[in-house]
Amino acid sequence: MELQESWKNRLKKWQEQNKKSFAEWWDKKSNSAKVLCAAALSVIIFLLIYFTVIRCSSEDSAGYWNFIILIVSSPVAFVIWQFRDENQRKDINLKEFQKLSEWVSGTHLPEIKIINKNTTKSSFTTDNESAILPEKQITEQIEEYSKEYGQKPDNAHLGTFSKWNGAVALQISAIYNLLPFFRGDYGESFRLPAFNLLKSAWQSMQQESLNDLNEPGEFYQPEGVIIDELEQTAQSPMGIALTQVLLSLNRESTQLNLRDFPETLPNICLAGIDFDFSEIKEKAKEKARDLSQLNLDSADLRAANLCSVNLHGAELFNANLSYAKLQDADLSNADLRYAVFTWKELRKSRSLLSAKIRIKNFSRNIYPYWKQTDSQIWENLTEPEQKEAMQKFCNETRMIIFDDDGNVVAKRQS
Known part of the structure; x- marks a missing residue:
């Protein structure tokens, strides 16, 4: 009985494999x-x-x-x-x-109407003593501004919401409905446009806070407050919808959908995104956190929750990891040269084996918080003392330090 069941399973598996192979072969053929x-x-x-x-x-x-x-x-x-x-x-x-x-x-969102009214009043007078003198013109300009807002009527008896709230709900629903297009359920031609739309929506959602970080405006806000805004925006209903779709798995549930677009990942903005999002299924979390070997050069990952994320071999050249959470992250073989990070978070990662940094990364971002004392300021150290400090650090962390020309300066000694 068990042998018969085994043969049935093998036959079924063989049929599924052949059916899949034929479907792939047929789809590749021209009309x-x-x-x-x-x-x-x-x-x-x-x-x-x-x-x-x-x-x-x-x-x-x-x-x-x-x-x-x-x-x-x-x-x-x-x-x-x-x-x-x-x-x-x-x-x-x-x-x-x-x-x-x-x-x-958001083209469907009802906009606030601003009405400008310009009124010009003019009067003319002539000096009676001398008709030769030119006329004097007195002009008065009045500008009026008014705004129109849509509001839910007070006498509404049904448990409904305003037009604005309904439009926002439609926007969030549309984000969820992009998942089949992003996943390829309706063909490969829709996948890249859907991904570009999703990542642009994320950047637009966080852009105001990012601008405040880059160039403080008229009203100064501490960086900590702005970082909190980034994280809160990522946890908003729209942020949650974008997170779920951006970090969704393919139809086989084997990897992230965004891994299929390596050419669009450099310079991507995922500031504040949470890779440990609670609504991601536990079985899928490991695959949803797999960013290994991806090219994330110049990526904006400020305030991102990268806890337990697999960044093994990732290209993080010139990436911005300031305020990013890196606890238990795997940064082995990652390229962190020219990246922005703090030793406070980097030291919490699970592995730094063969991770690449520059001398300036070490002297600015690591050494002052590693073992520097008042008598051992980096600039006051001699060149042999600096080399000794870098070598000691590499022996402890197994990282590799390069100079600006790409030459290895220090690495772990066996």
């Missing part, structure tokens, strides 16, 4: 190649019918031959019907994607 394959199948069907039926039959009725023609031509007819059906579905999906893009971008 003309598919028509030729269908025509070849029609020829085979005709030959089979001819040698088994037609040669042995003396039937000459029109219905008999029409039935044979129908059978022979059915493969080509089916392929052509499939083309038309695919084109129709693509048109429908394209219209749906365009509508979702409009909702995600």
Whole structure:
């Protein structure tokens, strides 16, 4: 009984693998190649019918031959019907994607109307004593500003919400509905546009706080307050929706969808994103945290929660990791040269084996908080003392320090 069940499972697995392989092979073929394959199948069907039926039959009725023609031509007819059906579905999906893009971008949000009114009053007077003198003109300008807001009527008896709140809810819903397009359920052609839309939405959502960090405005806010704003925005309903879709797995649940777009990851802005988001399923968390070997050069990861994230071999050249949480993160073989980080967080990572940094990274971001004393300020150390400090650090952490020319200055001694 067990042997029979085992053979059934093997047969089922073999059928699924062959079906998947055939589907992949068929999808890669052009439309003309598919028509030729269908025509070849029609020829085979005709030959089979001819040698088994037609040669042995003396039937000459029109219905008999029409039935044979129908059978022979059915493969080509089916392929052509499939083309038309695919084109129709693509048109429908394209219209749906365009509508979702409009909702995600917020073009449907009701705007506050600002009305400007300019009133100009003029009066003319003439000096009576001398008619030669020019007329004196007195001009008075009045500017009026008014704003119009949409408001829910006070006498609404139903448990509803305002037009603005409804538009925001529609925007959040549209973000969730982008997941099938991002995952490739409706074809590969929608995946990259969906990803670009999602990452642009995240950057736009955090841009105001990032601007305050880069260039403090008229009203100064401490950096800690701005970082809290970044984290709170990431935990807002819109931030949660974007996090769930951006960190979603592919259809096989084997890896992050964003791993399929390595060319768009450099310079990506994921400031404040939480890779330890509680609503991500526990089984999927490990794969959702896998950023190993990705090119994240110049990525903006300020205030991101990267706890337990796998950054093994990641290119973090010139990335901004200030205020990012790195507890238990795997930074082995990661390239941190020119990156912005703090030793306070870096030291909490699970592994720093062969992670790459520069001398300036060590002297500015690490040494003052590592073992520097008042009598051992970096600038006051001699060159041999500086080399000794870097070597000691590399022996402890197993990191590698480079100079600006890319030459190894210090690494762990075996």
